[in-house]
Amino acid sequence: MHHPPPPLTRDLVLIGGGHTHALVLRKWGMNPLPGARVTVINPGPSAPYSGMLPGFVAGHYERYELDIDLVRLARFAGARVILGPVEGIDAEQRQVHVPGRPPVEFDVASVNVGITSDMPALPGFAEHAVPAKPLGPFASRWADYLNGSGTASVAVIGGGVAGVELVMAMAHALRSKGRAAQVTLIDNADALTATKAKAAATIRQAMTDLGIDLVEQTSIARIAKDHIILETGQHVPAAFVTGAAGARPYDWVADTGLDLQDGYIRVNSYLQSSDPAIFAAGDCAHLSENPRPKAGVYAVREAPVLFHNLRAALGAGEMRRYKPQKDYLKLISLGGKSALAERFGTSFSGPLMWKWKNHIDQTFMNKFRDLPAMARPDLPRHHADGLQEALGNKPMCGGCGAKVGRGALQSVLGTLPSPKRSDVIPLPTDxxxxxxxxxxxxxxxxxxxxxxxxxxxxxxxxxxxxxxxxxxxxxxxxxxxxxxxxxxxxxxxxxxxxxxxxxxxxxxxxxxxxxxxxxxxxxxxxxxxxxxxxxxxxxxxxILLSGARAGDALILTKPLGSGVLMAAEMAGQANGAWVASAFRQMVQPQGEAARILAGAHAVTDVTGFGLAGHLLGMCEASDCGAVLDLDAIPLMTGALELSNRGVRSTIFDDNRAIAPDLPTGGKADLLFDPQTAGGLLASVATEQGQSLCEKLRDAGYPASVIGHVTSKPGLRLQS
Structure with a gap:
């Protein structure tokens, strides 16, 4: 007997894709709670892992290695993902506010947004510096600066562990590039107060060896374009300034009406805020019963307790207490592939400690890189012939709107009687x-x-x-x-x-x-x-399909690839940034493009039958053919890579059969990729092709002239 999925009855909203929520989503995917709809809201499609930031800054890791792919993780967890910054929580109305969309309602919510190291009160910081958190924008700005040339001048504000790790990583990276550099660490008090004397001495020696100037017990007056002015009047050269001190909660947290401690959300031992339906974890939370320093290790250890308690708040099970450990292993990168480990006042340093740190970091990240494959339910032992073939070897993708093939549709439409009304003119090809x-x-x-x-x-x-x-x-x-x-x-x-x-x-x-x-x-x-x-x-x-004329230029207003990207996303094989980019293309309205193309001879929208299918429909209606310039056809990011890996939309084969004369393989396969909310394909007078394309690009469409109409029927590729 077919059992439909159970009804959805409760909304769980995870605000932020921090380390705790990432682990909760992974656990949820392996053990979902029937009836709960899960939503994760994050500014971007990935969440960078802060533990590997110094290694990236130093040049030991590539940028992509830091990212937890939240789109892929949400698909694994069966959660919807909303990409956008949170502007606030209305605890009374049970709503989360995200700009540009209706409020997101919740029954239970959890906040894991981390902190920011922006310093709005420091004159010149907003104009001339880049905060170390949030990590994403910082990482790209640093990569740009590191790849520059000439003498470098870098300053880090804040002499805590985060600041010293960053400044040593920057000095090492600049030295590795062979760039002369002045590197300075500035703190208004003493640096390295969180570590014991022996560890602090080791770190100070490592900074000296890297040629870093340490300025302590000195405040900053203001930051200028290429230097910092200290309260003493001294100028410190600094073309790249970052802040790793004064980390603070995001401003919107103050307006939630929740009980706060220094701006952080106060939580009890169950990780609940003053509102029992709202939980918080990681750096944005203050553990009121057992205060602890801001450290990733606590965010990671909170995850199993938060997972259990969110389920309890949704109606399943009893709450558990989180008991934070007294001390934790501090692993501090020393610039090169060397690190210092300290716990309970004992410390060791050297390359072996870096290998240990790298092993811990990679083990954490591999939890999200290697998500377990969830088994598909077995077919019943007794079933009718053809069931296995009808199901296919993959889920029916929605990237083609779950369309039926063009052949099946046309054969049925052809049998319908003509309308008897004179005021209705069917346009079946349109x-x-x-x-x-x-x-x-x-x-x-x-x-x-x-x-x-x-x-x-x-x-x-x-x-x-x-x-x-x-x-x-x-x-x-x-x-x-x-x-x-x-x-x-x-x-x-x-x-x-x-x-x-x-x-x-x-x-x-x-x-x-x-x-x-x-x-x-x-x-x-x-x-x-x-x-x-x-x-x-x-x-x-x-404008009908039948108006194309031999010699016309063919214009396409949007790139191809949504079918293959959505098929890959549903199978958990797509990069989240590619998916986010594809969605941005899909939601772009074509009204302005249609106005620009108002004088076209023929126009169609490229949807389920792919570019080849819709172009062939235009050619058949107009009694002509077309030659396509494959190189000129724009593609969505990631589409070609996925297609080359063999990812196909459900109706690819049906679309392929529409134009059997076209070659296959490589980029040509994307001519048969079904599109959702695809671009307009217009046949226009050849002398207008380029000027119309320029107008379309000025209006924000990635339009291209992709070929021309010929008098010879059929589709061919330009040789």
Whole structure:
């Protein structure tokens, strides 16, 4: 008997992708709580691991080695991921505020956002320095500076462990590059007060060996473009300044109404804040019963307790207490591949300690690089013929909107009787109909997408842009939209929350396109599906597929690759940054592009049948052919690499069969990749091709002339 997934009844929202939450997500993927919908909110698609930052700065690691891929981790955990900075929590309304989207509602929330080492009160810091935290922006700024030339001047503010690790890593990296450098560490008190005397002496000697100037018990007056002015009046050369002192909580935490300690969220031994539904962990939390210094080791050790207690807060099990250890092993990088280890006042240093530190760091990161493959359920022993083949060897990807192949659709549409009404003109090749009402010409179309991301807001944006494609391609102005929404089974409260997110987003996208939302229909099913039926008004004759002329230039307004990227994402094989970039392309509306292309001879939107399928449809309707310049066709980041690895969308083979004369392999395979909310493909007078492309690029579209129309039927590649 088929058992549908259990209904969703509670929302758990993880704010921040810090070390604790990353480990919670990994545990959740291996042991999810039925009925709980998990959301993780983070500014970007990855969360850098701070333990390896000094090694990266020193040149021992590549930048990508620091990143926990949150998009991939969220897919493993069955969680939706929202990419954006949190602006605040409304504890009373149980809402998290993220700019540019409706509030995210929660039943239970947890905060693990880390801290910032921005120093807004220090004159000149905002203009001329870069905080060491958040780590991502710092890492890219440092890489740019290190790859420069000439004499370097670097200063680090703050003589704690973080500051000394950074300054030694910078001095080592500059020395390795052979660059002359003045490197300075500045502290307004004594440096290295957190370590015992023996360890501090070892570190001070290592700094001396690296030629680092240490300025202690001296305050900074202000920071200028290429130097720091001390309170003593002394000038310290510094073209690259970073702050590793004065780490502080993010400003929005102060407005949550939660009990705070020096700006940090006070939590009890269960990691609960003053609001029992809101938890906090890592550096942004203050352990009120057992205060401890800010250190990654506590964030990591809190994860099993937080995982257990979040489940308890959602209704499963009893709470557990977190008992932090008294002291912890400090492993301090000394610039080169050498480190100092200290615990309980005893310290050792040398290359062996660096190997140990590297082993600990790599073991932590491998938890996220090597996520366990989750087994697919076995088929019943007795089943009808063809079930194994129909299921295929991978999940039905949503990157093609779970479309059926063009052959099946065309053969069925061809059997339908012609309409008997004179005011309805079907345009089967254009996926639309032309209606004439009281002299006005109206086009009508319908499209829907099966959810391939668990974020209803992102899915709605993509589905709306996807459905509007046919209206824009015909040169019509969007007029009215009715939504069709299927939600997975969920409690009435979660239905309300989800529908509120979907309809607010749909109204925004349709409103921006000039159309009104006029209602719709919702129902429950096994998975989320979002679609729109649309009308558009034609002031001029609609642009049809049949207008292409031999000699025309072919323009494509968006890159290819969404099918292969979404197929890879659903299988946990895509890089999160590639996925985030693909989503940004998909949600880009094509209204402005359609206005620029208003004089085109023929236009289509590139969607489920791929570039080759939609171009062939245009050529067949226009009784012509086309030659494509493969090198000129833009691709989404990561699409070619995934395609070369053999990643394919579900209907790739059907699309391949549409244009069997085209070659396969390499970039050519992406001609058959089904697109979601893809670009417009326009056939325009050849002399207008380049100027229209420039206008499109000025409007923010990565448009290219990708070939030309010929009188000889069929599709060919430029040789």
């Amino acid at each position: 996926d639309a109909a032309l209606l004439t009402t009281g002299g006005a010409r109206q086009v009508m179309t319908s499209d829907h997408l099966r959810g391939f991301t668990d974020d209803p807001v992102l899915m709605t944006r993509i589905a709306a842009v996807h459905a509007l494609g046919d209206i824009w391609a015909m040169g019509a102005s969007p007029q009215a939209a009715a939504a069709t929404i299927i939600l997975p089974r969920m409690s009435p409260d979660l239905q309300r929350r989800t529908l509120a997110e979907i309809m607010a987003t749909a109204a925004e996208v349709m409103g921006d396109a000039g159309a009104a939302i006029v209602g719709g229909h919702s129902s429950m099913g096994d998975e989320m599906t979002i679609g729109f039926t649309l009308t558009g008004l034609c002031e001029n004759d609609p």
